Amino acid sequence: MTTTVTHAEQKDSPYALTHLDALESEAVHIFREVAGEFERPVVLFSGGKDSIVMLHLALKAFAPAAVPFSLLHVDTGHNFPEVLDLRDRTVAEHGLRLHVAKVQDYIDDGRLRERPDGLRNPLQTVPLTEAISAHRFDAVFGGGRRDEEKARAKERVFSLRDEFSQWDPRRQRPELWQLYNGRHAPGEHVRVFPLSNWTELDVWQYIAREGIELPEIYFAHEREVFSRDGMWLTAGEWGGPKDGEPVETRTVRYRTVGDMSCTGAVDSEATTLESVITEIAASRLTERGATRADDKMSEAAMEDRKREGYF
Amino acid sequence: MTSTTSPLTAEELSATTLLRFATAGSVDDGKSTLVGRLLHDSKSVLSDQLEAVERASLGRGQETPDLALLTDGLRAEREQGITIDVAYRYFATARRRFILADTPGHVQYTRNMVTGASTAELAVVLVDARNGVVEQTRRHAAVAALLRVPHVVLAVNKMDLVDYAEPVFAAIAEEFTSYAASLGVPEITAIPISALAGDNVVEPSANMDWYGGPTVLEHLETVPVSHDLTGCPARFPVQYVIRPQTAEHPDYRGYAGQIASGLLRVGDPVTVLPSGRTTTISGIDALGRSVHTAWAPQSVTVLLADDLDVSRGDLIAPTGSAPAVTQDVRATVCHLHERPLRIGERVLLKHATRTVKAIVKALPYRIDLSHGLAHDNDPAALEVNDIGAVQLRTAEPLPIDAYADSRLTGAFLLIDPADGTTLTAGMAGEAFAEPPSAAGGAAGDEGWDF
Ligand SMILES: Nc1nc2c(ncn2[C@@H]2O[C@H](COP(=O)(O)OP(=O)(O)O)[C@@H](O)[C@H]2O)c(=O)[nH]1
Ligand SMILES: [Mg+2]
Secondary structure: OOOOHHHHOOOOOOOOOOOHHHHHHHHHHHHHHHHHHOOOOEEEEEOHHHHHHHHHHHHHHHHHOOOOOOOEEOOOOOOOOHHHHHHHHHHHOOOEEEEEEEHHHHHOOOOOOOOOOOOOHHHHHHHHHHHHHOOOOOOOEEOOHHHHHHOHOOOOOOOEOOOOOOHHHHHHHOOOEEOOOOOOOOEEEEEEOOOOOOHHHHHHHHHHHHHOOOOOOHOOOOOOOEEOEEEEOOOOOOOOOOOOOEEEEEEEEEEOOOOOOOEEEOOOOOHHHHHHHHHHHHOOOOHHHHHHHHHOOOOOOOHHHOOOOOO | OOOOOOOOOOOHOOOEEEEEEEEEEOOOOOHHHHHHHHHOOOOOOOOHHHHHHHHHHHHHOOOOOOOOOOOOHHHHHHHHHHOOOOEEEEOOOHOEEEEEOOOOOHHHHHHHHHHHHOOOOEEEEEEEEOOOOHHHHHHHHHHHHHHOOOOOEEEEEOOOOOOOOOOHHHHHHHHHHHHHOOOOOEEEEEEEOOOOOOOEEEEEEOOOOOOOOOOOHHHHHHOOOOOOOOOOOEEEEEEEEEOOOOOOOOOEEEEEOOOOOOOEEOOOEEEEEOOEEEEEEEEEEEEEEEEEEEOOOOOOEEOOOOOOOOOOEEEEOOOOOOOOEEEEEEEEEEEEEOOOOOOOOOOEEEEEOOOEEEEEEEEEEEEEOOOOEEEOOOOOOOOOOOOEEEEEEEEEEEEEOOOOOOOOOEEEEEOOOOOOEEEEEEOOOOOOOOOOOOOOOOOOOOOOOO
């Protein structure tokens, strides 16, 4: 008995898919499974790149029929205007229905209090959870990717949440083949992550291949920024800069888009999709490491927020 | 010189294929070190991740960064220093994108290796060169064989601790290969490595010039990810019916799904199961493009010539090579949950896009994977991590293939109807393929087709 060593001659058959086709097919399969098995699915949609890619995949999955889901945006109140603009144009163009849950409403009527550090991303959990139970959504699509963060690396494509939206990493259902188990008790729901197996680079390559429109802030532009915790934050009425944080004009772009209070811009000259892709392929920092204050809080910051019901 | 040392161009990046693979090995065989090295040497560990690992390692008094912390993402895992759950890792070279299912090595986590292997096209089984083939190695080879992972790599690790001696490697490779072949594994590639020193992981080893084969990464980059699909019958589980009912598309009625195996062509005569009605394919929409041919694993929408009653849960297959429809399912299963599986238990069976009620009729035997597949007949129950045979009766007929013939339409889950818990992973038909050397050579020399 000898071992097989024939690698040099091995060729893929003409039926091998490119990695983008394989990932697209997997995501479409996930959307259709949810449409087939749930009563009231919703897509979390912020106008950021991952949610725009999710919506693009959903549109392809059900064409020429309409997407059989509504959309939900948890609005932190500190949004980039370019992002809200694209959000609203996209919703109108495809005749979709958008629900908006506003963190500001919760702060105004005292149900939530502003944090001392001014970060608003962590405040999204309560409005999100309440919107899910108020609308009785049973499946909630999120744009989370396993390459983003080490706790996410362990999360299932179908992730069961209890009535409080909590995630228990030790009690996850094993996920085998493409058999997703979406059974849940009344009041519980399932978070679904169709982009689980995508990387940041895949998302950008797919955007380029499909010609998907993104908010301009993803491309290099001049902006008034100030430095906090090693990140460039946008100067603005949300709370920056404080004393001793000088404002300067730099050429930057965003790699992720969240609340203005904790999403940093990176120095960049990349004004086209092509140059963004080249920049990401050469980057020595992960997308969240470069740009998110909310993940730097502790080693298990993301795991803890997810347990409490975060995206 | 390797493809992994410089950033890739946009063009290089978009023309790659995707390989899903899983790692296995006992505790301390060097799995985490190998994975860490593959990620590190392919420049997939970015500096903020490495800094986080360094901070965490220092925090617990380790001087060198513990690359295992890259994959052990949960608080409990880092606290206990073990891997509990399957973690998925992503990296890329100029030739391929990789999805790695990093599965824990402890015996009690057999279910996690089964989970990782269920979607893997390749499994890397690690062995410590000083210990050779041990009980866990046989268990992992058996899981790879059971799940029909098409390619198996034996990585004989820690060659630096046995003076890079060829006879040590050859003896282990020989023992493993004959064991795996007896389970029906069609293709085994054995590679001598040192995960710690980097020999034969990404770069060829200067210490083992007697070895002429590929490094681990070269092999991962070049192993074929798909077979000639024309040989396997098409299987198309219907996920959803697309009916726009708009002025533009008043009569459009398409069946959406992901092709589970084989090829579909416009004009093919097909049978819809379980009803058995026949028609032909009149059109295929491949996510916005109308095509003549589509193949696994593409997601498409199929249009049929006749107006049949087709809905989610049905299976479309070529007339003439459609699977038999049955209410009696014999299968090999891996039990995944702490709650044991017993005769008489009422469960839900999820197969492709259909979920039906089922009852456990018999538990003929349990298999001891570590001792030459010894059968323990008529067990009282299957406990968590047990692998055994199950006989089920379903409330409705199912078009189920033998897992050996079609991985996706031969697989199923058993689910607890009370709380939705996933209990058991099932594979219809016989547990292990015929060894390739057996008379008639059932599995043939070309490997398994999926
Ligand atoms: N000498 C030597 N030690 C190794 C090698 N690979 C791993 N080790 C060591 O073996 C121990 C266990 O390795 P680890 O990767 O944690 O094993 P795992 O339990 O399989 O993940 C660690 O102390 C490693 O440094 C190798 O190729 N040579
Ligand atoms: Mg380990």
